[in-house]
Amino acid sequence: MKRNLLSIMLIAAAVGSTTAQEVTTATTMSTQEAVTVVSDSSILKVATTCAFTPVSHWSIGLKGGGNYFRVAPGSISRSDQFNWVGGAAIEYSINPLVGLGLEYMYNPYGHTYQLNANQIGTMEGRTHDAVVFASINLMNLLVPNRTNFWSKMNIYGDAGVGVGFYQFKLMNAANNVIVDSRNAGDGVPETVMGKLGLNLEYNISKSIALGGEVQYRYYDRTNLGGYQMSKGNSEALTATIGLRFKLGANGQKQHARNISMCEYYPKPAPVIINKIVKDNTVETMDRLKAIEDENAALNNKINKLNSDIDSLSANRNANGGYLPTYENIEFEFGSDKLTQGSYRALDEIAATLNSKPSTVRLNVAGYTDYVGTDEFNQTLSVNRANAVKRYLLNKNVPASSITIIGYGEKNPIGPNNTSEGRELNRRVEFQLTK
Numbered sequence: 448m449k450r451n452l453l454s455i456m457l458i459a460a461a462v463g464s465t466t467a468q469e470v471t472t473a474t475t476m477s478t479q480e481a482v483t484v485v486s487d488s489s490i491l492k493v494a495t496t497c498a499f500t501p502v503s504h505w506s507i508g509l510k511g512g513g514n515y516f517r518v519a520p521g522s523i524s525r526s527d528q529f530n531w532v533g534g535a536a537i538e539y540s541i542n543p544l545v546g547l548g549l550e551y552m553y554n555p556y557g558h559t560y561q562l563n564a565n566q567i568g569t570m571e572g573r574t575h576d577a578v579v580f581a582s583i584n585l586m587n588l589l590v591p592n593r594t595n596f597w598s599k600m601n602i603y604g605d606a607g608v609g610v611g612f613y614q615f616k617l618m619n620a621a622n623n624v625i626v627d628s629r630n631a632g633d634g635v636p637e638t639v640m641g642k643l644g645l646n647l648e649y650n651i652s653k654s655i656a657l658g659g660e661v662q663y664r665y666y667d668r669t670n671l672g673g674y675q676m677s678k679g680n681s682e683a684l685t686a687t688i689g690l691r692f693k694l695g696a697n698g699q700k701q702h703a704r705n706i707s708m709c710e711y712y713p714k715p716a717p718v719i720i721n722k723i724v725k726d727n728t729v730e731t732m733d734r735l736k737a738i739e740d741e742n743a744a745l746n747n748k749i750n751k752l753n754s755d756i757d758s759l760s761a762n763r764n765a766n767g768g769y770l771p772t773y774e775n776i777e778f779e780f781g782s783d784k785l786t787q788g789s790y791r792a793l794d795e796i797a798a799t800l801n802s803k804p805s806t807v808r809l810n811v812a813g814y815t816d817y818v819g820t821d822e823f824n825q826t827l828s829v830n831r832a833n834a835v836k837r838y839l840l841n842k843n844v845p846a847s848s849i850t851i852i853g854y855g856e857k858n859p860i861g862p863n864n865t866s867e868g869r870e871l872n873r874r875v876e877f878q879l880t881k
Contacts, residue, residue, distance in 0.1 A: 545583055
């Protein structure tokens with residue numbers, strides 16, 4: 448007998464269900480027996496609502512617009528209280544619902560005032576605001592499973608606290624300075640301030656969004672204009688438009704601001720139980736026929752496995768051969784845990800291996816589709832191959848006769864741009880050698 452290894456490729460694709468799929472379990476009945484189904488039996492269908500989407504989290508926003516500041520002394524004309532503003536923000540979106548950020552805003556104010564019939568002048572002032580804020584994406588609360596137009600729209604509510612560094616200067620009608628905060632002796636004064644905002648964004652592309660925002664800003668000072676407010680503290684309204692640049696959103700990677708919570712945390716959909724009626728309906732017959740066809744296909748694969756092992760043991764079939772696919776070997780979504788529907792096929796494989804000579808070795812290779820990062824897919828493919836190995840070891844297949852390897856998303860056998868192709872690529876292959 449030759450000492451060189453003669454290998455036969457036996458492909459048994461165990462499809463790991465990482466996108467929406469249906470798993471059907473039922474009891475087999477012989478075609479020669481009367482068709483009678485117990486009324487309480489059921490078929491369980493499990494699907495996933497969304498596919499896993501890799502994301503980036505950081506973004507930068509630039510904005511500009513106008514404000515309306517309420518300070519004392521007041522303006523002669525309300526229209527004189529509007530000023531141009533500008534600012535920027537950096538934000539980390541923890542998930543599609545919540546984000547944390549830091550904002551800077553330049554907020555000038557100034558107008559012509561009249562204190563009495565004889566005292567008219569101008570007031571100039573500004574604040575430099577630094578605010579730590581939290582935001583919440585209201586669209587992911589109002590429309591959880593967003594598609595089409597709604598997938599491009601976001602409405603954010605945000606709130607924050609920070610510090611405003613302010614300056615002001617009062618001048619009379621002859622432009623002579625009456626009060627200048629910079630001459631008060633304590634440099635640039637500061638005040639605690641807070642903000643509430645509402646921001647509407649439209650995704651121009653995966654990495655750029657156009658937005659409009661309104662904010663209410665409250666300052667814990669009554670004298671931002673040099674005079675004490677008669678009632679309440681100084682405050683401002685701002686309205687801005689701007690652009691947000693979503694860092695790292697390219698290729699297959701989306702930004703957390705672009706997707707729904709379902710895509711970020713994909714979960715199995717609720718289990719749907721369809722009752723089978725106790726009669727010989729066409730639907731019942733079709734289901735039983737489908738189950739019998741599946742069992743016949745499985746038996747053919749087991750017979751092929753027996754035949755190829757015999758050929759290998761007899762030093763025949765030197766050119767190798769391939770096994771058909773075991774479509775009913777499956778894993779729970781995004782996991783290496785085998786489903787109960789996979790046990791029968793693996794039990795048959797274990798029984799066949801245990802009945803053959805110990806010189807036969809089995810190599811288990813795991814694969815995934817392209818959804819997810821390379822590191823995630825590589826780890827998942829190894830873990831799934833290990834899960835198959837552990838199951839076979841529990842069925843008394845010798846550990847020395849099993850090796851495992853993970854290939855991640857490499858060597859696809861179907862197109863990754865279709866759900867059917869990705870389903871083919873999520874598999875486990877078995878290879879027999881002597």
